[in-house]
Amino acid sequence: MRGHPRRTTTIAALVAASAALLSGCSGMQAGSSDAELTVSTTTAVIADLVEKVGGDRVDVTSIVPHHGDPHSYEPSPGDAAKVSNADVVFSNGLLLEEPGIMKMVHTNAKKSAPKIEIAEKLEEYGGTVIKLEEDLGLDVLWLGWAVEGEVEGDGSQVRTTATKLEGPGELRVYLTDTLGKPKVYIDSADGLDDADSFTLPPEAHTHVNWAFSEPGTYRLTVEGQTETLAGKSEEIGSGTFTFTVGDNTEAPGGATVLDGGHADVALNAETGKVYVRADDDKSGEPARLASDDVVLNVPDRAKEAVPKEEPYSFLGEAGDEVWVLPQAVIGKHVHGDMDPHAWADVANAQAYVRRIEAELIKADPEGKATYEKNTAAYLKTLGALDEEVAKKLATVPEKNRKLITTHDAFGYLAKAYGMEIAGFVVPVPNQEPSAAEVEELGNTIREKQVPSVFLEPNLAARADVLRRVAEDEGVGICTIYGDSFDDKVNDYVSMMRHNASELAKCLGKDAR
Numbered sequence: 254m255r256g257h258p259r260r261t262t263t264i265a266a267l268v269a270a271s272a273a274l275l276s277g278c279s280g281m282q283a284g285s286s287d288a289e290l291t292v293s294t295t296t297a298v299i300a301d302l303v304e305k306v307g308g309d310r311v312d313v314t315s316i317v318p319h320h321g322d323p324h325s326y327e328p329s330p331g332d333a334a335k336v337s338n339a340d341v342v343f344s345n346g347l348l349l350e351e352p353g354i355m356k357m358v359h360t361n362a363k364k365s366a367p368k369i370e371i372a373e374k375l376e377e378y379g380g381t382v383i384k385l386e387e388d389l390g391l392d393v394l395w396l397g398w399a400v401e402g403e404v405e406g407d408g409s410q411v412r413t414t415a416t417k418l419e420g421p422g423e424l425r426v427y428l429t430d431t432l433g434k435p436k437v438y439i440d441s442a443d444g445l446d447d448a449d450s451f452t453l454p455p456e457a458h459t460h461v462n463w464a465f466s467e468p469g470t471y472r473l474t475v476e477g478q479t480e481t482l483a484g485k486s487e488e489i490g491s492g493t494f495t496f497t498v499g500d501n502t503e504a505p506g507g508a509t510v511l512d513g514g515h516a517d518v519a520l521n522a523e524t525g526k527v528y529v530r531a532d533d534d535k536s537g538e539p540a541r542l543a544s545d546d547v548v549l550n551v552p553d554r555a556k557e558a559v560p561k562e563e564p565y566s567f568l569g570e571a572g573d574e575v576w577v578l579p580q581a582v583i584g585k586h587v588h589g590d591m592d593p594h595a596w597a598d599v600a601n602a603q604a605y606v607r608r609i610e611a612e613l614i615k616a617d618p619e620g621k622a623t624y625e626k627n628t629a630a631y632l633k634t635l636g637a638l639d640e641e642v643a644k645k646l647a648t649v650p651e652k653n654r655k656l657i658t659t660h661d662a663f664g665y666l667a668k669a670y671g672m673e674i675a676g677f678v679v680p681v682p683n684q685e686p687s688a689a690e691v692e693e694l695g696n697t698i699r700e701k702q703v704p705s706v707f708l709e710p711n712l713a714a715r716a717d718v719l720r721r722v723a724e725d726e727g728v729g730i731c732t733i734y735g736d737s738f739d740d741k742v743n744d745y746v747s748m749m750r751h752n753a754s755e756l757a758k759c760l761g762k763d764a765r
Contacts, residue, residue: 336358355408375608422469435565440567464575707755
């Protein structure tokens, strides 16, 4: 079932070792008066792993709180102060963290403080990294923004600015966060200026909503420029994209029409080229289409009504028609091609721990014996946990090993323990999903014969449609942890034990 060798030590012996370690590590809390290193981490998961390795020699704080979402959390001045005092900063990397977090780290951390992106070199420490699979089965085009090509300088980003719009109505590009609040990046209603822009780190991609107020043909021109932490900027290119909105709007002859699947409006920071990056169904690799040669279609089935909630009034009067290419994935979800949620495979958590051990020893050589001792003991705990999770999930009948969740955070768990990702559909909050979207989700649940769906605690309040469709289909609604802890589950071992138990219970042979 697994892609890596199993330990031969008996589970009972390892569990005993785990219990001994946990009882002996009761003092591993941030703020110890004996701390030799001040450590800042981006997430609570990483903070927990650092505490287990560092023990009393480290004082650890997490930028993203237990209930927070690393994809969308916006750091505060207090977070910047913590980072400025850190001797070492650990992040996950692979574009897990919201770009503002990483910019804050590079801006405020001491130059002497190592800034370690753990998952970027995970394979060197015995871990594995897999590609991020995204397929929501939407019946309209799923269109995001992307930046390709490297940019020199830590923390450098690429800014995309909308400079011109031709068309019969207005265009708004916005993103809905995990609390259901929209943030508008482009709004042509008051004219286009420098404020109609947003930034992305190199090799990054994000999901957004595209809302058009009237049917017809639109042409949007965008320009890109690089920005360094020192405030320097350099223009890198521009291009114009054509949208056909409404079923009666004809596309220009000879153009490639995209009306479904996954695509991005993309800028290349190295070449200055602007194009559409679209998934190729045959090769599975992204195709890059010149902006002049492609048309992005927004059909009548994408038509929605402006929500009644006041934060959405920028779209028009409540009830007005708008044509919307949906964001689909909830929250400010910036990422690259590789799946950053590597800790969901316990074997990868062991690789995280080995990397943390190595970096703490570099920063504090006198603590080497302590770090090695703590690491050896915790690796035994994780070895026992790995076996425990595998054994528990092996009890799930093969036909039931299908996950439908609120977030694409469980690819590693699925690959490691013989599960299948059947879908992750999180419609845009405060906006009714189309009948087709609801039907598609119901069809997936029926076709896959899924016994239960899984909500993450920090996203559950916004998973109304998933909850409703599950109730309509008569399947269970259960809880699983991905990026964050909460008051009930506040460490990595507890998180993985909960996930294994919940999956076994909710997908077991008697789950329905």
